[in-house]
Amino acid sequence: MEKKKTANLNLKQYGMVFAMLAIFIVFYILTGGVNATPMNMNNLIMQNSYVIILATGMLLCVLTGNVDLGVGSYVALCGAVAAKLIVENNMNIPLAFLITILVGVAFGAFNGFFIAYLNIPPFVVTLAGMLIGRGLTYTLLENKTVGPLPNAYVKVGAGFFATSKIDFGGGTLDIITILAAVIATVLVIGAELKNMKTQQKYGFAMAPAWQTGAKVAVTLAILWFFFFKIASYNGIPIILILMAVIVGIYHFITSKTVAGRQVYALGGNEKAARLSGIDTKKVFFWVYTNMGFLSAIAGIVLSARNASATPKAGDGFELDAIAACYIGGAAASGGIGTVIGAVIGAFVMGILNNGMFLIGLSTDLQKVVKGLVLLGAVTFDVLSSKKKN
Amino acid sequence: MSDYILEMRHIVKEFSGVRALNDVNLKVKRGEIHALCGENGAGKSTLMNVLSGVYPFGTYTGDIVYNGEVVKNRNIKDSEKKGIVIIHQELALSPYLSIAENIFLGNEQMKMKGVIDWTRTRNEAQKMLEEVGLGGENLEAPVNSLGVGKQQLIEIAKALAKKVDLLILDEPTAALNDEESAQLLEIMLKLKSQGITSIIISHKLNEISYVADAITVIRDGQTIETLTKGVDDFSEDRIIKGMVGRELTNRYPERMDCPIGDVVMEVKDWNVYHPEDPDRQVLKNINIKVRSGEVVGLAGLMGAGRTELAMSIFGQQYGQKISGEIFMHGKPVKIRSVKDAIDNKIAYTSEDRKNYGLILFNDIKWNMSLAALRGFFSQNGIVDSNKEILEAEKYKELINIKSNSVHQAVGNLSGGNQQKVILAKWMLTEPDVLILDEPTRGIDVGAKYEIYCAINDLAKAGKAVIVISSEMPEILGTCDRTYVLNEGCIAGEIFKEDLSQERIMKCIMQHNNRKGE
Numbered sequence: 025m026e027k028k029k030t031a032n033l034n035l036k037q038y039g040m041v042f043a044m045l046a047i048f049i050v051f052y053i054l055t056g057g058v059n060a061t062p063m064n065m066n067n068l069i070m071q072n073s074y075v076i077i078l079a080t081g082m083l084l085c086v087l088t089g090n091v092d093l094g095v096g097s098y099v100a101l102c103g104a105v106a107a108k109l110i111v112e113n114n115m116n117i118p119l120a121f122l123i124t125i126l127v128g129v130a131f132g133a134f135n136g137f138f139i140a141y142l143n144i145p146p147f148v149v150t151l152a153g154m155l156i157g158r159g160l161t162y163t164l165l166e167n168k169t170v171g172p173l174p175n176a177y178v179k180v181g182a183g184f185f186a187t188s189k190i191d192f193g194g195g196t197l198d199i200i201t202i203l204a205a206v207i208a209t210v211l212v213i214g215a216e217l218k219n220m221k222t223q224q225k226y227g228f229a230m231a232p233a234w235q236t237g238a239k240v241a242v243t244l245a246i247l248w249f250f251f252f253k254i255a256s257y258n259g260i261p262i263i264l265i266l267m268a269v270i271v272g273i274y275h276f277i278t279s280k281t282v283a284g285r286q287v288y289a290l291g292g293n294e295k296a297a298r299l300s301g302i303d304t305k306k307v308f309f310w311v312y313t314n315m316g317f318l319s320a321i322a323g324i325v326l327s328a329r330n331a332s333a334t335p336k337a338g339d340g341f342e343l344d345a346i347a348a349c350y351i352g353g354a355a356a357s358g359g360i361g362t363v364i365g366a367v368i369g370a371f372v373m374g375i376l377n378n379g380m381f382l383i384g385l386s387t388d389l390q391k392v393v394k395g396l397v398l399l400g401a402v403t404f405d406v407l408s409s410k411k412k413n
Numbered sequence: 414m415s416d417y418i419l420e421m422r423h424i425v426k427e428f429s430g431v432r433a434l435n436d437v438n439l440k441v442k443r444g445e446i447h448a449l450c451g452e453n454g455a456g457k458s459t460l461m462n463v464l465s466g467v468y469p470f471g472t473y474t475g476d477i478v479y480n481g482e483v484v485k486n487r488n489i490k491d492s493e494k495k496g497i498v499i500i501h502q503e504l505a506l507s508p509y510l511s512i513a514e515n516i517f518l519g520n521e522q523m524k525m526k527g528v529i530d531w532t533r534t535r536n537e538a539q540k541m542l543e544e545v546g547l548g549g550e551n552l553e554a555p556v557n558s559l560g561v562g563k564q565q566l567i568e569i570a571k572a573l574a575k576k577v578d579l580l581i582l583d584e585p586t587a588a589l590n591d592e593e594s595a596q597l598l599e600i601m602l603k604l605k606s607q608g609i610t611s612i613i614i615s616h617k618l619n620e621i622s623y624v625a626d627a628i629t630v631i632r633d634g635q636t637i638e639t640l641t642k643g644v645d646d647f648s649e650d651r652i653i654k655g656m657v658g659r660e661l662t663n664r665y666p667e668r669m670d671c672p673i674g675d676v677v678m679e680v681k682d683w684n685v686y687h688p689e690d691p692d693r694q695v696l697k698n699i700n701i702k703v704r705s706g707e708v709v710g711l712a713g714l715m716g717a718g719r720t721e722l723a724m725s726i727f728g729q730q731y732g733q734k735i736s737g738e739i740f741m742h743g744k745p746v747k748i749r750s751v752k753d754a755i756d757n758k759i760a761y762t763s764e765d766r767k768n769y770g771l772i773l774f775n776d777i778k779w780n781m782s783l784a785a786l787r788g789f790f791s792q793n794g795i796v797d798s799n800k801e802i803l804e805a806e807k808y809k810e811l812i813n814i815k816s817n818s819v820h821q822a823v824g825n826l827s828g829g830n831q832q833k834v835i836l837a838k839w840m841l842t843e844p845d846v847l848i849l850d851e852p853t854r855g856i857d858v859g860a861k862y863e864i865y866c867a868i869n870d871l872a873k874a875g876k877a878v879i880v881i882s883s884e885m886p887e888i889l890g891t892c893d894r895t896y897v898l899n900e901g902c903i904a905g906e907i908f909k910e911d912l913s914q915e916r917i918m919k920c921i922m923q924h925n926n927r928k929g930e
Binding site for chain 1: 727728730750751752754755761763768769770771772773774775779783784786787791794795796798799802803818820838
């Protein structure tokens with residue numbers, strides 16, 4: 025007789041989602057609903073897009089048990105390169121973007137080479153990268169802001185996807201956004217059904233139906249709330265599409281591919297990974313090269329949104345990206361963490377920032393609160409996993 | 414004062430509903446060496462942790478009577494004040510601090526509060542070193558410049574510095590070779606003559622029957638029996654019977670219907686130099702071969718170069734300036750990385766499973782699939798996670814890994830089950846040659862038997878197996894043919910018919926003599 029196997033969902037995995045919702049609701053009350061206006065929801069995406077893009081790359085560094093401290097500088101440098109080429113050399117935009125990305129990748133590969141093949145600690149290499157990148161940015165921009173950037177460029181950071189608006193309850197509603205939400209709904213339900221089908225087919229342990237149901241319901245509720253809001257604003261921001269694609273790709277890489285598994289194995293136990301046939305140097309090299317690549321994209325997006333490149337751009341982004349990973353459940357010692365977790369971590373920080381701004385808390389105090397949230401989230405994580413053992 | 418320095422009465426200790434200790438009683442006479450025996454997970458270490466205050470008073474029930482009074486230790490400091498010192502299996506030394514500093518770690522000799530008295534530290538440390546027979550060592554040298562054996566003795570010196578009355582040693586010889594173990598046992602006897610009582614936990618039963626005055630056997634969290642020297646039978650078979658609850662008639666399952674076939678792997682003129690010192694030759698002109706269906710032993714003393722040989726063959730993971738040739742099925746192959754080794758169907762399981770074998774917080778299925786990820790478990794770089802679960806469940810069944818599911822973290826498994834996970838991991842790479850480095854180190858008798866059965870099954874399936882072991886009975890019990898390594902050279906090759914512990918030792922001695930001439 026096959027006995028029916030069930031396994032409860034790991035609630036801790038979803039803990040940060042609830043924390044995110046709780047923070048959102050608290051600020052909803054404090055701001056009298058201002059943080060849930062369509063415009064503000066749109067702002068949330070636009071303001072946090074680059075941190076989310078950076079957090080996906082940073083997660084890989086964190087998985088190896090390290091961080092990349094230079095990210096903010098690479099963002100500034102890449103933004104500066106793109107702006108310089110387009111504004112001062114009149115280069116066409118795709119070519120300029122390509123060169124910018126190559127610059128980012130080259131910087132990443134430079135770091136990766138020192139880390140992987142010369143065994144220099146990543147902390148030191150990327151600290152140097154932080155200084156070098158920032159210095160190069162100042163030199164390149166001659167300590168000035170370069171702009172304004174052409175509209176086609178700005179669209180990447182501040183534009184919207186095609187819309188088709190209808191009148192709805194005193195405002196407008198974008199049909200294309202609603203269509204995207206419908207597609208996303210079908211995908212979410214489809215993925216869950218497929219998952220259940222394989223579990224049934226092989227007789228794997230399944231989560232109780234009510235838990236799966238609740239999970240899907242919460243996911244869809246957030247999805248629809250969000251899409252409805254942006255539909256009543258201006259439709260889908262270009263940046264949201266870019267972000268979704270990047271997060272999707274990196275989620276796939278980390279959870280489904282051999283390459284992703286190798287990063288986890290390296291962070292979990294480097295020696296064991298090496299003795300299992302994993303080229304740990306190569307993994308290190310690509311993780312840091314990739315960080316340069318994503319920094320370049322974030323640099324383009326940031327300069328586009330600001331319609332200019334400034335030498336101070338991206339200051340402190342590395343810390344936001346690292347904090348997002350830790351809040352999202354990644355372990356500082358490596359080997360534990362998910363891309364989705366890092367994205368949620370970034371949103372937790374973003375909602376917090378946004379809410380504190382709306383209630384008019386001083387920026388000085390905002391930093392204190394962010395610090396405490398980071399400390400609290402990681403402390404909770406460490407203590408709860410200790411209890412489990 | 415009573416005869417007993419320590420009495421533990423009706424100790425019960427639960428971990429989230431699971432009874433790790435269920436009414437354990439232990440009586441230790443003053444001045445004796447008392448051994449605790451039992452399979453892994455039987456509750457030995459838990460009991461000692463209760464005694465030393467790692468699990469504080471109140472988290473267990475029952476009484477601990479020490480020197481005639483009931484003690485309530487809240488932490489290790491409490492128990493150390495009373496003269497109870499525990500030395501854990503994992504060494505608690507700070508590698509870059511000096512020997513003297515380590516001896517007084519946490520117990521610093523002070524002039525005034527917080528200021529170390531270096532003169533007294535050195536003088537006292539010297540005395541302690543002489544007590545443990547290391548009088549000749551340089552006090553200022555970092556402790557990691559010593560071998561594991563000597564570091565273990567430093568631990569004892571450290572305990573002596575705390576004015577110990579009751580010394581608890583948890584698996585003190587697990588990482589030591591025979592010679593070092595013998596030295597440690599002699600020191601235990603010497604301490605006994607000075608009136609220090611010891612409790613020793615060990616899987617090495619021959620050592621226990623040699624050194625112990627009494628043996629208490631624990632099984633499944635309960636005291637089974639206490640044997641006393643001179644009264645009861647102290648033979649290994651007798652102790653094992655108590656541990657496993659039945660007679661284990663044969664500790665090494667017989668391998669039958671296992672024809673030995675053609676040579677699978679041959680290593681010719683293998684020379685390897687030390688990874689940090691290019692002038693120091695570690696392995697000299699090694700020639701070995703292994704056939705399908707054959708289990709070949711690599712015997713030798715610690716430092717003979719067995720692990721170094723295995724790791725240098727396995728994708729040059731040890732050494733530099735490696736020269737020589739490897740033939741697989743008669744064809745020369747180039748193996749420069751672990752990936753090459755796996756592609757050429759060679760597998761190697763490390764002697765240090767926690768540091769080199771497993772990712773402890775990952776689950777069983779992830780650990781099992783790691784080495785075969787690229788080939789067996791993926792297509793176009795995408796991992797087939799269903800296959801992963803199915804194969805892991807298959808192997809869990811096949812080699813009897815005891816766990817709730819394949820989703821359990823390997824760090825929570827016992828040593829024996831961890832070793833089985835590693836074995837499964839490498840079986841999944843479908844190797845022709847498996848090099849097993851100390852496959853049964855630190856695991857209990859029952860799990861050992863199962864590992865030996867797995868080795869037999871591998872041989873029967875036509876694999877070539879190389880077993881590296883420091884336990885000579887294990888070599889005798891499992892191998893068809895044995896190479897004896899000594900100081901980086903093959904000192905001899907012995908076939909099963911001639912194999913005996915004496916023969917191996919003689920081989921080493923003769924090799925040393927030949928070198929001397």
